[in-house]
Amino acid sequence: MSRLLCPKCHRPLKTCICRFITHISNDIPVIILQHPNEVTQSKGSLTLLANSLSQCTVIIDEDFSQNEQLNQLLAHYKEQAYLLYPHKQAIALSFDKFNNSAKNQEDKIINNNNICLILIDATWKKAYRMFMLSKNLQRLTKLQLPDGYQSHYKIRKTSVINGLSTLEACCYALSLLERNKKKYQPMIENFKEFNQFLLSFQKRD
Numbered sequence: 104m105s106r107l108l109c110p111k112c113h114r115p116l117k118t119c120i121c122r123f124i125t126h127i128s129n130d131i132p133v134i135i136l137q138h139p140n141e142v143t144q145s146k147g148s149l150t151l152l153a154n155s156l157s158q159c160t161v162i163i164d165e166d167f168s169q170n171e172q173l174n175q176l177l178a179h180y181k182e183q184a185y186l187l188y189p190h191k192q193a194i195a196l197s198f199d200k201f202n203n204s205a206k207n208q209e210d211k212i213i214n215n216n217n218i219c220l221i222l223i224d225a226t227w228k229k230a231y232r233m234f235m236l237s238k239n240l241q242r243l244t245k246l247q248l249p250d251g252y253q254s255h256y257k258i259r260k261t262s263v264i265n266g267l268s269t270l271e272a273c274c275y276a277l278s279l280l281e282r283n284k285k286k287y288q289p290m291i292e293n294f295k296e297f298n299q300f301l302l303s304f305q306k307r308d
Contacts, residue, residue: 123297125290132158138225148270166236183218186243193245196279224269
């Protein structure tokens with residue numbers, strides 16, 4: 104007999120995570136590029152993120168060079184599509200004062216009303232492969248978070264020091280871009296509870 108699934112989060116009712124969804128109207132649309140291996144990953148944060156944000160599009164693929172859905176979105180946003188990805192040419196976001204060059208770059212991003220934020224949902228190794236395969240992603244302006252953020256992602260290990268979940272990275276980036284430190288904090292708090300909820304099932308095993 105098949106298990107009953109929640110119609111919203113598509114998880115067994117016993118492990119339904121809908122209680123941790125935080126409905127927030129994000130000013131900046133978000134596009135998540137998800138690796139196919141992450142679709143069935145029960146420990147992933149994307150389901151929670153996608154159901155919480157009012158403007159969030161999820162596209163599943165590995166090489167996005169010829170992905171029609173993404174390319175249509177990139178054609179719409181043109182140079183105002185920004186990829187959150189650590190890169191030597193990435194613009195570092197911050198609430199603090201910048202030097203003139205960096206400050207002008209950031210102001211151009213923040214003051215534009217027709218931008219979108221793109222994130223990759225995958226392990227660090229697979230995210231790098233997705234980036235290298237996808238020529239259209241390489242052409243985008245890259246953004247990166249400043250140092251100092253501590254991850255609350257306890258249910259999934261990473262080799263990257265202070266590596267953030269997709270949900271955390273997205274919340275922190277939107278907070279910086281929208282200049283609002285408090286707006287996305289409820290999502291972070293619910294993400295902490297989401298972690299504890301899934302950890303409780305591990306402790307029973």
